[in-house]
Amino acid sequence: MLTLYGTSKARPFRVLWMLEELGLKFTHKALEPRSDDAFRLSPLGKVPVLEVDGEAITDSAAILTYLADREGRMTAAAGTVARAQQDAVTHMVLDDMDALLWMAAKNTFIWPEGERVPEVKTGLRSEFSRNVDRLMVRKRGDYLMGDALTVPDILAVHCGLWAGRAGFDVGNADFAAYLERASARPAFERAMAYS
Numbered sequence: 001m002l003t004l005y006g007t008s009k010a011r012p013f014r015v016l017w018m019l020e021e022l023g024l025k026f027t028h029k030a031l032e033p034r035s036d037d038a039f040r041l042s043p044l045g046k047v048p049v050l051e052v053d054g055e056a057i058t059d060s061a062a063i064l065t066y067l068a069d070r071e072g073r074m075t076a077a078a079g080t081v082a083r084a085q086q087d088a089v090t091h092m093v094l095d096d097m098d099a100l101l102w103m104a105a106k107n108t109f110i111w112p113e114g115e116r117v118p119e120v121k122t123g124l125r126s127e128f129s130r131n132v133d134r135l136m137v138r139k140r141g142d143y144l145m146g147d148a149l150t151v152p153d154i155l156a157v158h159c160g161l162w163a164g165r166a167g168f169d170v171g172n173a174d175f176a177a178y179l180e181r182a183s184a185r186p187a188f189e190r191a192m193a194y195s
Helices: 012-022 037-040 058-071 081-110 120-138 152-165 175-183 186-192
Strands: 002-005 028-029 050-053 055-057
Touching: 002 012, 002 037, 012 058, 012 152, 012 186, 037 050, 037 081, 050 058, 058 081, 058 152, 081 120, 081 152, 120 152, 120 175, 152 175, 175 186
Parallel strands: 002 028
Antiparallel strands: 002 050, 050 055
């Protein structure tokens, strides 16, 4: 039994999309981060949390990897060179895209006003744009690892859409086409319907 906790806002959307791509049956429970219930499921009070047979898995990247490995789809096999290359791209997206967006969010609305440094966002936007260019150089087909959607695509597309909402002007035409292609997938559209 799979139960996903979190709203379709932010990182829980990644897991909703993967579950829809894999065609898995699951229960979805909308849950806000840092709520009492979120802290009961995760020591940091973060979402998403995927409960599998009573065990909680936290962190969207860990959940995506677990689901892909469990189903043997949307991933290269563990222990292969292809998997190491996929993991390298996954970590690039997390380090060079997700982390920059998270830092911008902290300096926009998460941290108390007295702790925010809004000026840092200028550098974060520039670095994000450069990192998108580097990611597109690594792209091996319609998707990052070739012609099939994999774990790093879920992460990169989510980051790309998040960047657009955060006012990051990326300006890479290949990346824009990639985002459009991925977000036109039926599973993406089904995942968007969750609250």
